[in-house]
Amino acid sequence: MSDQAKRRFGGKRDMSNERIQSALAGATDTRAVVIEEGALARVADVFRENFPESRAVVVADGTEYRVAGEEVQRVLEQGGIGTEEPYVFPAEPTLYAKYSNIELLVGSLEGHDAVPVAVGSGTLNDIAKRAAYETDRPYMNVATAASMDGYTAFGASIEKDGHKQTLTCPAPRAVLADVSVLVAAPKDMTAAGYADLLGKVTSGADWLVADALGVEPIDKEGWRLVQDGLRGWVADPEALAAGESEAMDGLIEGLVMSGLAMQAYQSSRTASGAEHQFSHLWEGEGLGRDRNPPLSHGFKVGVGSVAVAALYERLLARDLARLDVEAAVSAWPSWPEVEERVRALHTLPELERAAVEQSRAKYVGADALRERLELLREVWPELSGKLRSHLLPAEELRRMLRAAGCPVTPEEIGLSRDELQKTYRRALTIRSRYTVLDLANETGILDECVAELFEPGGFWAR
Structure with a gap:
């Protein structure tokens, strides 16, 4: 490293230390x-x-x-x-x-x-x-x-x-x-950390949705700790794969800041969205458990992030400001119907019980759904703009992950395309957290959006 590069790196490390010290002020344990x-x-x-x-x-x-x-x-x-x-x-x-x-x-x-x-x-x-x-x-x-x-x-x-x-x-x-x-x-461990951090892109989008619909307001400090530095931390996957210290310094800072944000907010909402629900479902079912070493959490999050970003693209292709609210409310199932469907999606008893409990916690009746969807129509022009500004294209996420050395297809982590397609609806059920999966489900377009991703010409068919 040249003297000039060392000075630049030293300056970045000083700023990193300042950010971490600021985050520690709000931490409960560290x-x-x-x-x-x-x-x-x-x-x-x-x-x-x-x-x-x-x-x-x-x-x-x-x-x-x-x-x-x-x-x-x-x-x-x-x-x-x-x-x-x-x-x-x-x-x-x-x-x-x-x-x-x-x-x-x-x-x-x-x-x-x-x-x-x-x-x-x-x-x-x-x-x-x-x-x-x-x-x-x-x-x-x-x-x-x-x-x-x-x-x-x-x-x-x-x-x-x-x-x-x-x-x-x-x-x-x-x-x-x-x-x-x-x-x-080992490079695969670094790649897994990169994938875990890159997943904050889609988790941030999910929080934007939950905030706009009045489900869970954004906490400014929790958001700042993760999102303000995120694009810089994940900007150079090639340098990270090459083992450059500056890129590694950024990665570990981002991962540490993510954990500190969870402490400050006392919830993983700051760093976890639908992409983690994909990962948690697969982990609960033991996906990759028989590998040596076992399939990492980060690699599952990475594939989940690509899957969620692709779903957002199908959602953003629609003008939800023109949503037929009454049609969506009319098609909305009762809780007993939802429970029956949730149970049918899971074969492991523990996952089934947990999915029913989590799904019940976030279920809303027809009147509450109508109110939420009417709000969605009002806020969609602004919300969709925020989402487009915040998200990265699914294809770009896939490129970045590949450059860092991460798997990006379901087959690479031991899933078929059919299993991945089913994961969209199954992952919806395992957490009460409001994400893009809930938005697509409540508007009645989840299944058609997912189907578009897997049909000829769709994202997962490319």
């Missing part, structure tokens, strides 16, 4: 975030500042312990931090976020009062996060890959009782990310 080259050398100082007079226990799997855990342990010891024997999960088979692994770690943590220092990425972070919560202590995370936005988010995505679910637990008190470690991470 007090410190350090992102820089050589950050591992600071782990003892960061630990001491945030966990004064506490002992530390490094938690990692065999691979991550070799990558960074040994160095973290060495720096802690040399920095005068008292430590317990590291808890290291086996390197093989690939560590999976299942509850039995939390139970193993909890059993070890109950033998002392040390603060866990999780050295790893998404799975390890989720396991340590929940285990720390169950043993009533805070924890710290040392990121080894820019693979998802969960580092600074509350909650852990864990397989329990036969299906993936989000378990309650606070975010880490401190997060440290050494950019040189992130750059050396």
Whole structure:
């Protein structure tokens, strides 16, 4: 890197630090975030500042312990931090976020009062996060890959009782990310993080819709933390795939800011929309669970983002200011009819029960639907303009994801086109959050819009 490039990069890092410090002011759990080259050398100082007079226990799997855990342990010891024997999960088979692994770690943590220092990425972070919560202590995370936005988010995505679910637990008190470690991470992990971050494009559009229809007003701070920097963070997937530090610095900042926004708003609405409902459905059904390593959350989000952006294009091709409200209300099913349809869409009992519960929570009767659709007619000229300005074309999202090294077709993640087509309606049912799926469903055009995507000449037929 030239001196001029170093100065430019340094200036961007200063601005990034300012943004993160501003975001930390509204965070409920996280007090410190350090992102820089050589950050591992600071782990003892960061630990001491945030966990004064506490002992530390490094938690990692065999691979991550070799990558960074040994160095973290060495720096802690040399920095005068008292430590317990590291808890290291086996390197093989690939560590999976299942509850039995939390139970193993909890059993070890109950033998002392040390603060866990999780050295790893998404799975390890989720396991340590929940285990720390169950043993009533805070924890710290040392990121080894820019693979998802969960580092600074509350909650852990864990397989329990036969299906993936989000378990309650606070975010880490401190997060440290050494950019040189992130750059050396497997490329598919970086690509997964890029896909997770790029999904904020469609999730932002969903919030615009929910805001315009009076379902969930936009929180200015929650929106700012994610959306203001988003286009810059995802602007250069080619540089990210090439392993350039500046691009990696932007990616990890975006992922960290996304988690901090969830803390500030106390909801994942700031960073999750219909694209995540696609991913959550597939995760609940175990899609890619048999791969080694398992199919990442980010890769599923990436395909979901393309699918949702394509649906938006079909929706925006229609003038909903001229919607026949009475026809839509007349065709609107009763709750018992909806429940029957929801149950028919799912074969796994846990998913079926959850889908019924979530669908019931957002169901509205005919009078409330009429009022919402009349409002839609009024706001559509302005809303459609905002959506066109905010969204990226589905084809452009597909190009960006491909450039970053992400899968972009259903076949690449183990789905047929028919299964993807059915996912649009199935994903609608699994969350009460209002998204483009609900808008298309309530206006009575979901099925025809989706059909257009798969017919000859449609997006998914190209």
